[in-house]
Amino acid sequence: MIYEQTCLPAPQPVGIxxxxxxxxxxxxxSGHSEVCESLVGGRLPEAWPGGLRYYExxxxxxxxxxxxxxxxxxxxxxxxxxxxxxSGELLxxxxxxxxxxxxxxAEVVAYAVGLxxxxxxxxxxxxxxxxxxxAMAYAAQATAALAHGDRRRxxxxxxxxxxxxxxxxxxxxxxxxxxMANVQLDEGGTKRASVxxxxxxxxxxxxxxxxxxAELHVSCAVMHQEMSEAAPRLLKTAVDHYLAALRLVxxxxxxxxxxxxxxxxxxxxxxxxxxxxxxxxxIAVAVQSMRDALKVFTPDSHRDRWSSTQLNLANALxxxxxxxxxxxxxxAVQLYEEVLALRDRCDDxxxxxxxxxNQGNALAxxxxxxxxxxxxxxxxxxxxxxxxxxxxxxxxxxxDEIAKQESKWRAGRVVPAGNGAVSGGGPIP
Numbered sequence: 001m002i003y004e005q006t007c008l009p010a011p012q013p014v015g016i017x018x019x020x021x022x023x024x025x026x027x028x029x030s031g032h033s034e035v036c037e038s039l040v041g042g043r044l045p046e047a048w049p050g051g052l053r054y055y056e057x058x059x060x061x062x063x064x065x066x067x068x069x070x071x072x073x074x075x076x077x078x079x080x081x082x083x084x085x086x087s088g089e090l091l092x093x094x095x096x097x098x099x100x101x102x103x104x105x106a107e108v109v110a111y112a113v114g115l116x117x118x119x120x121x122x123x124x125x126x127x128x129x130x131x132x133x134x135a136m137a138y139a140a141q142a143t144a145a146l147a148h149g150d151r152r153r154x155x156x157x158x159x160x161x162x163x164x165x166x167x168x169x170x171x172x173x174x175x176x177x178x179x180m181a182n183v184q185l186d187e188g189g190t191k192r193a194s195v196x197x198x199x200x201x202x203x204x205x206x207x208x209x210x211x212x213x214a215e216l217h218v219s220c221a222v223m224h225q226e227m228s229e230a231a232p233r234l235l236k237t238a239v240d241h242y243l244a245a246l247r248l249v250x251x252x253x254x255x256x257x258x259x260x261x262x263x264x265x266x267x268x269x270x271x272x273x274x275x276x277x278x279x280x281x282x283i284a285v286a287v288q289s290m291r292d293a294l295k296v297f298t299p300d301s302h303r304d305r306w307s308s309t310q311l312n313l314a315n316a317l318x319x320x321x322x323x324x325x326x327x328x329x330x331x332a333v334q335l336y337e338e339v340l341a342l343r344d345r346c347d348d349x350x351x352x353x354x355x356x357x358n359q360g361n362a363l364a365x366x367x368x369x370x371x372x373x374x375x376x377x378x379x380x381x382x383x384x385x386x387x388x389x390x391x392x393x394x395x396x397x398x399x400d401e402i403a404k405q406e407s408k409w410r411a412g413r414v415v416p417a418g419n420g421a422v423s424g425g426g427p428i429p
Contacts, residue, residue, distance in 0.1 A: 008076060011132045011168040013039035014105070015139060015175060018211065021058035021066075023083040023109055027051060027076050040132075042171035042207025054080065079106050086113040101130045108136045111144075119144045135165035135172055142179070151187050155180060174203030178216050185223055193223060210248040214257050217245035221261070225268055232273075239268050251295060259296035263309045266290040270316055283320045287313060299342060310339050311355060318362050332362045345382075353382035357391065361398050369402050376402075 009026055013036060016022055026036040029051035038045045039055075048056040054069035067084045070077050075098045082090050086109075094106045107120035119140035129137070138161030145153035158180040165172040181196035197220040204213050221241030228235040242265040251258045266289035269282040290313040297306040314335035317328040336359035343352040360375030376395050383391040 009033040009036035010130060011040055012036065012130070013169070014132055014172070015136050015165075016040070016042060016169065016171045016209070017059060019112075020063065020083050021055065023112060024055055024058055024066075024080050025076050025105070026055065027074075027080075040169050040171065042174075042204065042209045044208045058084070075102055079109060082106065082109050082113070086110075086115055088115060091115050100128050101133050104129050104137060105133045108133065108140050111140050131164050131168045132172055135161040135169075135176065137161075138164060139176060139179070142183075146183070151183055154183050155187075158183065170203045171207055171209065174200045175209075175212060177203065178212065178219075181216075182219055185219070190223055190227060194220070197223070211254045211257060214245040214248040214254060214261070217241045217248070218257060218261050218264070221245070221268075222264065225264060228271070235268055235272060239265065242268065251292070255296045259293040259302075259305070262289040263293035263297070263305065263312070266293070266309075266316070267312055270312065280321050283316055287316050287320060290316065299338075303342065307339050307342055307351075310335050311358070314339070314362070315358060318358075318365065326366065329362050329365050333359060333366070336362065349382050350386055350388065353379040353386075353388075353391070357383075357395050357398075360395070364398055364402050367405075369406060373399065373402060 008028055009032055012025055014023060014025070016039065026032055026039065029049060031049040032052060035045045035049065035052055035055075044059075054066045057063075057069060058066035063084055067081065070080050070084075075094060078090060078094045079098075079102065082094065091106065091110050095103070098106055104120050107116065110116045111119045120137045138157045142154040142157035142161070145151070145157060158176050162173045162176040162180065165176060177196055177200035181193045181200055184193040184196055197216060201213065201216050201220070204216070207213070218241070221238040224234045224238035224241065228238060242261045245257065245261040246265070249257050249261075266286035269286035269289070272279070272282060274280060274282075290309050293309050294306065294313065296302070297309055299306050314332040317332040317335070320328055322328055336355050339355050340352065340359070343355055345352055356375045356379035360372045360379060363369075363372035363375065376399055380392055380395040380399075383395065
């Protein structure tokens with residue numbers, strides 16, 4: 001039997017929720033239309049009918065339970081099984097019985113799960129394919145275009161997908177516009193990306209799609225943070241977006257988004273000018289933000305992010321005003337040491353030199369001059385090898401200050417070691 005039409009609730013909530021649940025179809029049944037309407041709007045239902053237990057389980061992450069809860073051998077059940085347990089045999093079975101919207105959607109799923117290398121043709125809604133499925137087909141086309149490095153074609157497909165989705169699902173349109181903004185950003189079109197990000201955030205406002213909204217805020221924040229190098233006023237906008245993201249997610253609900261937002265927020269706070277005494281409190285907030293990020297980033301799971309965040313935390317500790325400054329600097333020295341263990345002289349010489357220089361600077365603050373000089377001399381040699389003149393001057397400045405302090409020691413005019421013998425300056429770039 002060929003299934004050209006089905007009695008499914010329409011439109012379907014495809015492409016809106018986290019995967020793989022976001023690919024599932026809502027089957028027909030008592031109370032299912034109301035749940036479908038809620039999901040299409042980006043809102044979780046207050047209660048789940050028994051027939052949609054599979055969708056509820058999939059959203060909670062219990063994919064095995066969701067698969068077991070799918071009953072029947074109708075085409076909709078087959079497509080949902082394809083989402084959760086892809087196989088070529090199941091795809092062939094669906095192709096034999098499905099036509100129209102359902103057939104097109106099965107090809108979308110097949111491409112997404114890697115059963116086919118070619119996405120379905122992106123068709124217009126008037127071609128007897130429901131609008132949200134047409135939008136998903138366009139999204140698949142965009143993914144294929146990006147895989148081939150064709151950003152222009154990807155943007156065209158995402159724009160077409162968002163236009164197809166808009167009349168039936170603003171939440172799906174918002175998701176597609178978010179993807180479009182990120183592609184625009186990759187192309188360097190920050191003005192266009194900024195407008196598209198705001199449009200996407202506006203469409204998702206008020207939904208239960210907290211993680212998607214937070215991810216958009218973080219992407220928008222990163223864009224403004226990078227732009228702030230030329231226009232410092234944009235750093236405040238970046239901070240606002242990071243804070244908005246952190247109001248939406250926690251370390252439990254979205255650990256990576258939580259960590260990225262915290263790490264970048266800390267760096268943004270440290271980059272802001274300190275004009276008033278109260279501004280120094282931002283350093284303490286930055287330190288806590290980076291500590292929170294390091295609850296997620298580890299050397300094993302996020303080597304590069306861990307290394308950069310740990311380095312920024314150490315730099316902040318050295319210069320944070322505190323009644324426990326010596327303890328903070330001693331902690332920073334240890335944090336630098338842990339980063340050095342991963343920054344190899346051969347693989348990342350300049351990165352290793354920056355850590356050595358900043359650790360030497362911290363040791364100089366503590367008055368541990370012999371070890372400080374050893375670190376600083378090693379850093380200077382690497383910087384000179386790679387022509388990093390500004391960094392060389394920074395290292396020499398610290399070495400000159402150490403020499404002055406040692407001269408005072410010999411004259412008996414200062415107390416040696418551990419009393420902040422070198423002060424002033426900032427992190428060595």
